[in-house]
Amino acid sequence: MRVLPRAGPLIRRTVAAPLAGAVVATAASTASAVDGDAPDPLEQAHTHNDHERNRALFDTLDHGFGSVEADVWLVDGELLVAHDADELEPDRTLESLYLDPLHDIVRGNDGAVYPEWGGSLRLVIDIKSPAGATYAEVHRMLRRYRDMLTTYVGDQVAPGAVTVVISGERPLETMLAQPVRYAGYDGRFSDLDRRLPAGFMPMVSENWNKHFTWQGVGPMPEAERAKLSAMVEQAHAAGTRVRFYATPDLPAPARQALWRELLAAGVDYLNTDDITGLQQFLTSGPTTSLAPDAGFH
Secondary structure, eight states, rough: OOOOOOOOOOOOOOOOOOSSTTTOSTTTTOOOOOOSSSSEEEEEEEESGGSSSSSTTHHHHTTTEEEEEEEEETTTEEEEEEEEEOOOOOTTTTIIIIHHHHHHHHTTTSSSTTOOOOSOEEEEEEEEHHHHHHHHHHHHHHHHHTBBBOOTTTTEEESSSSEEEEESSSSHHHHHHHHHHEEEEOOGGGGSSOOOOOTTEEEEEEEEEHHHHOOOSOOOHHHHHHHHHHHHHHHHTTTTTEEEEEOOOTTTHHHHHHHHHHHHTTBEEEEESHHHHHHHHHHHSSOOOOOOOTOOO
């Protein structure tokens, strides 16, 4: 797969001055994403239901997370962000909560989400409304921010400061047919048997409880540990990274025991709502490296 240089800037926005050389906010209603020194980026840290936080996106960036997830609904032509339909509010849009702030942050940090970081923030867009119409609007909107996004043209990939991955209701055939995309496809383990183009599916996600009974209490059963390792090896051999959602979220030490097993098996993203707890866990001891991303190698 050919990897292209990052695209040049295509849109211009006014950016607030960086605070302490770190992340900047785009409105007075949101404080700077980093108070003081910028956090060390934690590529394996993935926050679930980020939009439910008081400072969506910014709380997560304060903790150095490398992956963030937003649930998106198409309502009257607007991409609204909420976990459930009864929580939708007209001013909480994908653009205002994520795309605009990230664009300003990347501009303020010389092309990176975190200062001097060579990585790419993963923005997982979990589509909740019907796939076809919602993805069409997502694609249309992402095109406006393509100067900061990883872009896919045929089998060529141009890495960006932000890599969008489409999850939830995913229009597989539509995305496969696109000559140019601004998002990757969040697959399932059943998709590994398909002959999908290299780089099309940068990540596979699975429900933990569909495959495992262990909740982090006591030792992990050897049969389940072996199954976990085999699943991760299969995904990595196909050039895609691994995330499990609905992982047990029991208090420590059970949660930390689960995280240790996931890291030992080579799972690439740790899914959590406890951003402080995971940051402390990942910065307190040795971790493993992410698998190579098929989109970049």
